[in-house]
Structures are given as structure tokens and as C-alpha cells.
Amino acid sequence: MSDSKQRVVITGMGWITPLGHDIETVWARLIAGDSGISHTERFDASTYPTTFSAEIKGFRFEDHVSDISRHENASLNSQYALAAATQAWRQSGLDRCETLNRQRTGIYLGAGEGPPDFDSATVTNLAGWDAGGDHIDPRAWMQAAGEHIDKWKEVAQDPNMAVMHLATEFGVTGPSCNCLTACAASTQAIGEAMELIRRGDADVMIAGGTHSMIHALGVTGFNRLTALSTRNDSPQTASRPYDISRDGFVLGEGAGMVILETLEHAQARGAEILAELIGFGSSADAFRITDMQPEGIGPRASMEQALVMPGWSRMGAGRTVGPWCITFRHMGPVPRKTTRPRQWQSRPSSASWPPRSRSVRSSR
Amino acid sequence: MGTATGLGIGCESFWEALVEGRSAIGRIQAFDASAFPVSFGSEVASDAFNIRQVVPKSYRKATKVMCRDIELAVVAAAQAVEDAGLVTKGTANGSDDTPLTYDPARMGCQIGAGLIVADIDELTAAFNIARTDDETRAFSYAKWGNSGMNDLTPLWLLKYLPNMLACHVTIIHDCRGPSNTITCSEASGALSVGESMRVIERGDADLCFAGGAESKMNMLALLRQWHMEMLAETDAGLTDEQAQAVVRPFGTDAIGSLPGEGAALAILEAQETAVARGTHIYAEILGFGAGQSCDLKRSGLEPHPDGQGLQGAIRQALANADVTADRIDAIVPMGMGVAVYDTAEAAALRAVFGPSRLERIPLITTKPNVGLCAAASSAMDIAAAACCLDRQMLPARLNGSAPMPGLEADSCGARDAQLDRILVCGCGFAGQNYAMILGRAGYQDSGKGIG
Numbered sequence: 001m002s003d004s005k006q007r008v009v010i011t012g013m014g015w016i017t018p019l020g021h022d023i024e025t026v027w028a029r030l031i032a033g034d035s036g037i038s039h040t041e042r043f044d045a046s047t048y049p050t051t052f053s054a055e056i057k058g059f060r061f062e063d064h065v066s067d068i069s070r071h072e073n074a075s076l077n078s079q080y081a082l083a084a085a086t087q088a089w090r091q092s093g094l095d096r097c098e099t100l101n102r103q104r105t106g107i108y109l110g111a112g113e114g115p116p117d118f119d120s121a122t123v124t125n126l127a128g129w130d131a132g133g134d135h136i137d138p139r140a141w142m143q144a145a146g147e148h149i150d151k152w153k154e155v156a157q158d159p160n161m162a163v164m165h166l167a168t169e170f171g172v173t174g175p176s177c178n179c180l181t182a183c184a185a186s187t188q189a190i191g192e193a194m195e196l197i198r199r200g201d202a203d204v205m206i207a208g209g210t211h212s213m214i215h216a217l218g219v220t221g222f223n224r225l226t227a228l229s230t231r232n233d234s235p236q237t238a239s240r241p242y243d244i245s246r247d248g249f250v251l252g253e254g255a256g257m258v259i260l261e262t263l264e265h266a267q268a269r270g271a272e273i274l275a276e277l278i279g280f281g282s283s284a285d286a287f288r289i290t291d292m293q294p295e296g297i298g299p300r301a302s303m304e305q306a307l308v309m310p311g312w313s314r315m316g317a318g319r320t321v322g323p324w325c326i327t328f329r330h331m332g333p334v335p336r337k338t339t340r341p342r343q344w345q346s347r348p349s350s351a352s353w354p355p356r357s358r359s360v361r362s363s364r
Numbered sequence: 365m366g367t368a369t370g371l372g373i374g375c376e377s378f379w380e381a382l383v384e385g386r387s388a389i390g391r392i393q394a395f396d397a398s399a400f401p402v403s404f405g406s407e408v409a410s411d412a413f414n415i416r417q418v419v420p421k422s423y424r425k426a427t428k429v430m431c432r433d434i435e436l437a438v439v440a441a442a443q444a445v446e447d448a449g450l451v452t453k454g455t456a457n458g459s460d461d462t463p464l465t466y467d468p469a470r471m472g473c474q475i476g477a478g479l480i481v482a483d484i485d486e487l488t489a490a491f492n493i494a495r496t497d498d499e500t501r502a503f504s505y506a507k508w509g510n511s512g513m514n515d516l517t518p519l520w521l522l523k524y525l526p527n528m529l530a531c532h533v534t535i536i537h538d539c540r541g542p543s544n545t546i547t548c549s550e551a552s553g554a555l556s557v558g559e560s561m562r563v564i565e566r567g568d569a570d571l572c573f574a575g576g577a578e579s580k581m582n583m584l585a586l587l588r589q590w591h592m593e594m595l596a597e598t599d600a601g602l603t604d605e606q607a608q609a610v611v612r613p614f615g616t617d618a619i620g621s622l623p624g625e626g627a628a629l630a631i632l633e634a635q636e637t638a639v640a641r642g643t644h645i646y647a648e649i650l651g652f653g654a655g656q657s658c659d660l661k662r663s664g665l666e667p668h669p670d671g672q673g674l675q676g677a678i679r680q681a682l683a684n685a686d687v688t689a690d691r692i693d694a695i696v697p698m699g700m701g702v703a704v705y706d707t708a709e710a711a712a713l714r715a716v717f718g719p720s721r722l723e724r725i726p727l728i729t730t731k732p733n734v735g736l737c738a739a740a741s742s743a744m745d746i747a748a749a750a751c752c753l754d755r756q757m758l759p760a761r762l763n764g765s766a767p768m769p770g771l772e773a774d775s776c777g778a779r780d781a782q783l784d785r786i787l788v789c790g791c792g793f794a795g796q797n798y799a800m801i802l803g804r805a806g807y808q809d810s811g812k813g814i815g
Contacts, residue, residue: 106655178796199562283541
């Protein structure tokens with residue numbers, strides 16, 4: 001059964017990141033070892049424990065999307081998603097593909113919620129605050145909400161709005177979905193999009209993620225968790241993955257999108273194949289809400305799933321990427337200052353390798 | 365299956381109320397909603413459960429960081445585990461002697477969730493500290509960074525992330541398999557059940573917790589649902605009985621829905637392992653489909669009037685189940701009672717089933733009973749369909765006295781019925797559509813199900 005499943009390839013990519021607003025620029029700057037991290041300008045973070053972040057600067061929505069009037073109320077999230085997806089769509093050549101079956105083209109994003117309307121929230125909540133009773137007076141709050149809360153800014157925060165904007169932009173009506181699993185979301189979205197294609201539910205999927213939490217409440221939340229680096233005097237050296245001197249992560253923002261399609265579909269229309277997806281896994285730590293299981297059982301389980309995925313045997317065929325593995329952590333990483341660095345322990349142990357496969361479904 | 369709705373805790377209370385035609389809609393108790401455009405809804409009673417008693421003793425401390433949405437999911441998961449007769453880490457209560465029903469690595473969890481609103485009193489008390497000292501008493505970012513934010517508990521953010529529903533459920537029951545949190549408004553629950561089905565089907569898990577949970581019973585969530593143009597304006601002077609007549613799915617007189625809260629989680633198992641352990645099977649998932657529709661021309665919030673994305677989803681589900689439309693015995697549509705959504709759903713159903721067939725297929729609607737529970741809504745509809753197949757019975761259809769043409773079937777009380785396959789389908793806010801076909805347990809194996 002598994003062997004009859006479709007092979008899935010990447011034919012387009014798009015990036016909106018703090019390093020640049022297209023694949024070529026971002027890639028060149030990554031190779032050059034540039035950093036997109038600097039002092040936060042989006043809001044006044046000068047008194048926050050962390051005063052820096054990786055912001056997207058100089059982004060102009062109208063430079064990326066041909067008719068922005070169709071996306072009048074798009075949040076920053078949705079704008080990043082539209083810009084990145086448009087790049088991917090064009091690179092894949094789907095904008096010039098007259099035979100594309102739009103009912104067989106879907107979307108799976110790992111998009112976060114849109115930034116909250118923080119200024120309206122402070123004004124409204126404070127107007128509704130009953131200082132004597134130390135609580136909100138709902139009648140006063142509702143009256144203030146009527147004056148200050150903007151309908152569209154509230155509606156635009158729903159995490160599935162980016163999917164709707166993409167569907168409108170590209171006119172696609174196939175299977176669509178959005179997941180929100182913190183840092184794992186967009187990789188899970190791409191993995192599940194691949195599974196949808198393999199199952200035969202779609203020929204083409206737009207997949208990826210978009211999010212910005214560089215706003216007054218987002219940074220508050222991560223600062224309260226002591227999850228962010230506080231090296232305010234040296235923002236560009238603050239993010240130190242796997243380094244024993246690390247003191248937390250640096251909050252960034254942006255969108256990354258890929259076009260996935262069956263190998264057959266890509267070949268039939270002569271599309272350039274950038275990579276093939278050959279494995280995907282997902283798991284939960286089921287450990288604690290604040291930190292990861294110290295032996296890395298979660299990441300290990302998802303890597304094992306990705307490695308044994310049917311298609312593994314095709315490693316020799318063309319260019320490949322993988323394994324795609326997901327560590328499902330349920331939240332942003334919280335490498336607190338008090339946490340001792342641990343040795344990476346995710347290598348499969350011989351006792352469980354190879355993992356047992358499902359008798360009725362396995363291709364081997 | 366496990367549910368927590370305004371009708372009670374546990375699937376039995378939900379089903380009994382559907383059969384008796386009871387509605388949980390009443391005056392909102394969570395806060396004084398009298399100045400809001402909507403002041404009625406379906407709430408889970410404040411004394412319906414005590415979250416500290418629901419979780420294992422060793423996990424009681426964690427209930428402090430559970431918002432309402434998380435609590436509802438945790439309660440429904442406990443109900444579902446009990447109903448399925450599972451032994452998990454959470455039910456074994458620290459005892460190592462009881463063998464677990466499933467290997468934790470083979471248990472997955474997909475729970476649909478919404479955008480969760482932070483507790484307004486906690487947040488505003490912190491805002492209040494960040495006011496300037498001058499006469500404007502306005503909010504100051506400088507003071508917020510210096511002192512105001514420190515008034516929030518350190519784990520504040522973790523109370524409100526949508527994926528914390530699945531996080532707590534997976535920790536309590538030690539589910540280490542594939543896990544996801546789908547955030548597609550009303551479609552979330554059904555899309556999560558669909559994803560769980562695919563996870564089991566492709567062999568990545570033997571069991572999944574699948575469904576959704578959400579509460580709209582706080583000021584900002586209620587206002588957002590109102591701004592999404594989902595809700596009917598209600599006069600604060602209505603009686604509960606009058607409010608219970610407001611939600612009229614597919615009514616020519618539909619004026620909008622009413623807010624709700626709740627959770628519905630199903631335990632999905634691979635048929636072979638469920639049969640092997642000899643558990644009661646409510647229903648089998650025969651097919652699933654999804655699609656997208658939206659019509660930006662009409663304010664950007666509404667589905668396409670032709671129900672295009674939903675048509676595709678239903679056709680995909682039928683093809684996946686390898687059945688034709690004439691083999692569907694009943695339909696559970698989203699049926700919000702919001703005219704533009706009902707119109708789109710009706711158009712899709714007419715296109716797939718044909719007008720003459722559609723007017724004879726019983727429709728099952730749950731929104732008049734439990735309100736519009738956002739991410740939990742479509743999972744509740746799946747629970748209702750599974751109960752119908754299990755009991756071979758159709759529940760009462762409330763507020764169906766003036767249905768749109770072609771959608772008038774079974775506007776009456778509960779009755780026994782021969783039900784082999786039920787379609788659950790609908791479209792939610794922002795255009796994600798789902799369609800799932802459930803079959804009577806064992807029907808596919810009896811030979812009658814072929815074709």
C-alpha cells in the first residue's frame with residue numbers, strides 16, 4: 001500500500017525574515033554569517049528585561065502582493081504569509097500553470113495568532129477597571145470597548161486568517177488547515193501537508209508558517225518565563241544554541257512557505273524540483289509544561305518515525321532532504337538561566353532500533 | 365467519548381438532553397453581560413466539576429496554570445478515558461502494578477483549540493500598576509516594563525497558549541505519539557478528528573485523543589465572536605425560554621447563533637487493537653474530506669454562498685468512504701443559525717445530494733442545545749453522530765419550525781431509526797470546511813456495507 005503512495009517534492013520557496021525579504025538575500029546573508037538581531041523598535045521595550053529582538057524591517061506589503069485591496073484587514077502575520085507564499089508560488093511556476101486544478105490544491109499552515117491590539121486593550125481595560133473592587137466592571141468595560149476596540153483588528157487575530165488570505169489570493173479550495181504548536185507548528189504543517197498529498201487528498205499544497213510575537217504582550221510573556229536572553233549590551237551574540245554560556249533565546253518573526261506537490265505533477269508541468277520530502281515524524285514529550293524530558297525521548301521518537309517512513313529506501317533518488325522530524329514541545333523553548341546544559345541524548349538506543357513497524361501497513 | 369457541555373459532564377448527559385430536546389442556553393453567569401449585545405449563551409455550570417478532583421493527585425498543582433479552555437479539555441479527556449475503559453498513567457494513579465492499555469509511544473493527541481483570552485482581571489490589575497502618575501493616569505510602557513509586568517505570574521503565558529490543551533492531556537495520560545493543535549475556528553474539532561484518523565491509518569499511532577475545546581464565556585471572546593458576525597443580538601430582558609428559541613439552524617427566520625463553551629474528545633483506536641481488547645465501539649470513521657471556501661467580496665468574513673469548499677470536502681469524504689450520496693442516512697451539519705453560513709451549507713448539501721433526496725434526509729442540529737462552542741462545535745457534532753449510530757436513534761431537532769426549502773426533514777421529536785452512515789460536515793469562520801462519514805460499528809464487516 002505504502003509503495004503506491006505519491007512521492008512529494010518542493011518546487012517553490014518563500015521567505016520573509018529579519019535577514020531579508022526573499023530567498024536569495026536571506027541565503028546570501030546566512031552564508032555571510034550576518035545577524036538580523038538588534039534593538040527592538042516595534043514598541044517601546046526600553047524598560048523590559050530584554051530590549052532586543054530579530055525584527056523584520058523595511059517590509060512593504062505592496063511590494064510583494066499585486067492587489068493588496070483584497071487583503072485590507074490583513075494582520076502583520078497574514079501579510080508576511082502572503083508575501084512569502086507569493087514568492088513560493090511564482091518560483092514554482094504555478095502562477096503560469098493554466099491546468100492547475102484548484103480544488104486539488106490545499107493549504108496547511110502553522111500560523112500563529114495575529115498581534116493583539118495592545119493600545120486599545122490597555123485603554124479599554126483601564127477604563128473598565130473598578131479599582132475599589134480590584135476587578136473589571138463589565139458594563140464600564142463594554143462601554144469603553146465600543147469606543148476603542150476595532151472590529152477588524154480583533155477579527156484579524158484569529159490564527160486561521162492567514163489561511164483564508166492565501167486561499168483568496170491563489171483561488172484554491174482544496175483541503176486547508178492551520179495548526180498552532182509554538183515553535184514546532186510550521187514543520188508540523190509541512191509534514192502533515194506532505195501526508196495529505198501522499199494519501200491522495202491533494203496534488204499541491206501551500207505549506208509553512210508565519211508569526212510575530214514581537215509586541216508588548218508577547219515579549220512580556222517570554223520575559224516573565226525568563227525564556228529570553230537578556231544580553232542587552234550585545235544583541236548579536238545573544239543567541240547561543242547548544243552553548244554552555246547561553247542565557248535564553250532571541251525572539252524573531254517572519255514567514256517561510258513552500259510549495260509541495262507530487263513528483264508526477266511537478267514532472268508533468270516541467271517544474272524545477274528543489275528537494276524531495278522523504279520522512280516526517282511527530283511526538284509529544286508528555287513530561288512537564290516548562291521543560292523537556294532530559295533524555296530527549298520526544299525528539300528521539302519523532303526522528304525515529306521520520307527515519308522509518310516509507311520512502312527511506314528512495315534515499316538514492318535525486319536530491320533529498322530529511323529526515324523531517326518534529327519535536328513537539330507544546331510551547332516556546334524555555335532555556336532558563338538556571339537550567340544546566342545537557343548532553344544531547346537523542347541518538348536511538350540499540351534496544352529500540354529499528355522501532356517496531358505496523359504489520360498491516362508496512363511496505364516491508 | 366467524553367464531553368463537557370452546558371448540558372452536563374459526560375457524553376450520556378449530552379445525548380439524553382439531545383433526545384429530550386433540552387437546551388442549555390440561559391442568561392450568562394460568568395460575568396454581567398447585560399450591557400453586551402449578547403447576554404445569553406450555553407455555559408458549563410460553575411459547580412459541574414472541580415478540576416482538582418479531575419486530575420491525578422500528583423498533578424493538582426498544575427491546575428493553577430489551566431485557563432477555562434484547558435480545564436474543559438482535561439475534563440473531557442478524563443471522561444473519554446473512563447468511557448473507553450482505558451488504563452493510562454492518569455488513571456493508574458501512580459500505581460506501577462496496573463498494566464497500561466496502550467504503549468504511551470503509540471498514543472497520539474490532536475485537540476482543536478481557539479485563540480485564548482487572558483484573564484482580564486489579572487491582566488488589568490497589572491496594567492493598573494503601569495499607569496503614569498500625572499493626571500492622565502494613562503498606561504505607560506516604561507512603567508509596564510519596570511514594574512507592571514512583574515505583577516503577572518511567571519507562567520502567565522503558559523496559561524493561554526492554544527497548544528496547552530493537548531500539552532496537559534498528553535502529560536496526564538502519558539501520550540507520547542504524534543500530537544497537534546488545530547486552530548481553525550468551528551472546524552477545529554472535526555479537522556483534529558480527521559488528522560487523528562490519518563495518523564492511525566498511516567500507522568504512526570494506535571490510539572488518539574481527538575476533538576476540541578473552547579470557551580467563549582469571557583468579555584473579549586464574546587465581543588470577538590460578535591464582531592465575527594456570528595451572534596444574534598439579544599435583549600437583556602428575554603427569559604431563558606425565549607433565549608432558547610433564538611438559534612434556528614437553517615431557519616428562514618435565522619438571526620444568528622448564541623455563544624457557548626465546552627469540549628468533546630473522542631478516543632480513536634485502530635480497529636484491530638480496539639477489537640482485540642474487546643471494547644465497546646460507538647462507530648467507525650469511514651471517510652474524511654476537507655476544503656476551503658471564502659468570499660472576500662462580502663466583508664471577508666463569510667463563506668462563498670455556493671458552499672464551494674464544502675461541496676469538495678463532502679465529495680472527498682464520500683469518495684474516501686467509497687459510498688455514494690444516496691447511502692447517507694442522516695446529516696449533522698454545523699447549522700449555526702447564522703444565515704450566510706447556513707445558506708452556504710444548504711447550497712453545498714443541495715449540490716451533492718440533489719434537492720429531492722435532501723428533503724428526505726434527517727438533519728441533526730446541536731447549536732440550539734449547546735450554543736456555538738467554537739473549536740469544540742464540530743467535535744460535539746461528531747459525538748452526536750456517533751451516539752446516533754450507537755443507539756440507532758435520531759434526537760429531537762429544536763427550533764426547526766420554519767426551515768429553508770428542502771431542509772425540512774425531521775423537524776420533530778426523537779425517534780428510533782435505522783442508521784448505517786451519517787455525514788458530519790460544515791464550514792467555520794475563515795472558510796475551513798470539513799466532512800466526515802461515520803458508519804455503524806461492524807456494518808462494514810457484515811458485507812452489507814460494500815458499495
